[in-house]
Amino acid sequence: MNDAAFGPVPAVRAEGAAPVFERAAFVGIGLINGSLARDARRLGLARRLVGSARRRETLDQALALGLVDEATPDAAEAVRGADLVVLGVPVGACGEAARAMAPGLRPDAIVTDVGSVKARVLDLVSPHLDMRRFVPGHPVAGAETSGPVAAVEHLFRDRWCILTPRADADAAAVERVAALWRAVGSKVELMDAAQHDKVLAAVSHLPHLLAFNAVNTAGEVEHAMRGEVLKYAAGGFRDFTRIAGADPAMWRDVFLHNKAAVLEMTGRYAENLAALQRAIRRGEADALYERFASARAIRRGEAARPGGAPAPGTP
Known part of the structure; x- marks a missing residue:
C-alpha cells in the first residue's frame, strides 16, 4: 500500500474530557472488546452496551458476565442507534462485518476497530463505511487467553493505543475515540497505517x-x-x-x-x-x-x- 495515500493524520489533543456515548455496540466480543466493555461500564463511558457475535454461546457468556446489556447475532441490529461501534473480529473478517452492520448504522456513528493490522483493515472496510467516521485503532495490550471469559478490567492501563485514521477523517471523531482510550488508561499515539x-x-x-x-x-x-x-x-x-x-x-x-x-x-x-x-x-x-x-x-x-x-x- 502506498504510504502517501493516507497523508498526514489529524491532530489529537493530549487531554480531554472522557466521552460518554449513548449506545456503544461491540461487534465481536473477545478479550479486547470484552475488556473495553468492562471498563466502559465501570467508568460510565456508555449508557447502553450492546454486543454482537456469530456464536450463541459467546453472546450468552457476554450477557452472563455483564459485559453488555443486549446481545444479538445480527450485526445490523446491534449497531442500530449506536453512536459508537467497535469492531473486534479477526482482521480477515472486518470487511464482512462492516458489510453486515452497514444497513443499521446511523449516518453520524463513529466506527473504530481494535485489530493489530491497520492498512489492510482500511482496505477491507472502505467499500462499506463512511471513512470520515472510521477511526482505526490498535490497543497494544492483550494476553494469551481469548473469548468473553478472558475480559478483565484495567487491561489498557499504561498501554499504547495507536490510531491510524485517514487524512480525510473527521477530526472530532478522531478526538472522541482518542478520549475513549485515554479514559481507560491508554497512552494515545497517531500514526500512518503502513508505518x-x-x-x-x-x-x-x-x-x-x-x-x-x-x-x-x-x-x-x-x-x-x-x-x-x-x-x-x-x-x-x-x-x-x-x-x-x-x-x-x-x-x-x-x-x-x-x-x-x-x-x-x-x-x-x-x-x-x-x-x-x-x-x-x-x-x-x-x-x-x-x-x-x-x-x-x-x-x-x-x-x-x-x-x-x-x-x-x-x-
Whole structure:
C-alpha cells in the first residue's frame, strides 16, 4: 500500500474530557472488546452496551458476565442507534462485518476497530463505511487467553493505543475515540497505517511467529524422543512461548494481512540468526558476546522507558 495515500493524520489533543456515548455496540466480543466493555461500564463511558457475535454461546457468556446489556447475532441490529461501534473480529473478517452492520448504522456513528493490522483493515472496510467516521485503532495490550471469559478490567492501563485514521477523517471523531482510550488508561499515539504495520511486525508479529514456531519445534522433538522434552521446560521457555497460546484464528489473519512487513522482519531475523550460526560454528566468542551484550543493552533501555516494562499477564 502506498504510504502517501493516507497523508498526514489529524491532530489529537493530549487531554480531554472522557466521552460518554449513548449506545456503544461491540461487534465481536473477545478479550479486547470484552475488556473495553468492562471498563466502559465501570467508568460510565456508555449508557447502553450492546454486543454482537456469530456464536450463541459467546453472546450468552457476554450477557452472563455483564459485559453488555443486549446481545444479538445480527450485526445490523446491534449497531442500530449506536453512536459508537467497535469492531473486534479477526482482521480477515472486518470487511464482512462492516458489510453486515452497514444497513443499521446511523449516518453520524463513529466506527473504530481494535485489530493489530491497520492498512489492510482500511482496505477491507472502505467499500462499506463512511471513512470520515472510521477511526482505526490498535490497543497494544492483550494476553494469551481469548473469548468473553478472558475480559478483565484495567487491561489498557499504561498501554499504547495507536490510531491510524485517514487524512480525510473527521477530526472530532478522531478526538472522541482518542478520549475513549485515554479514559481507560491508554497512552494515545497517531500514526500512518503502513508505518504502524511495519512497527508492529517488528515488536509483536515477529515475536508471536517465533513463539509459535519454537513450541512446534519442541513438540516435534518431544514426539521423536517419546515425551522426554517438554517436561523439562523451565521459566525461559515458558516465558518466551507463553504468547503461543494466543487465538490461532486471530494470528492467522495477522500474518496473512500484514504479509509484506512480516516477511521483511523475518528476513532481517534470518540474517541475524545466520550471523549467530556462523559465530557459533567458528567458535567466535567475541562476536557472540558483542551480539548478546547489544541485545541486553537494547532490552534494558526499552524496559527502563515509561510504560516499557510489560504488566503481568500481557505480552
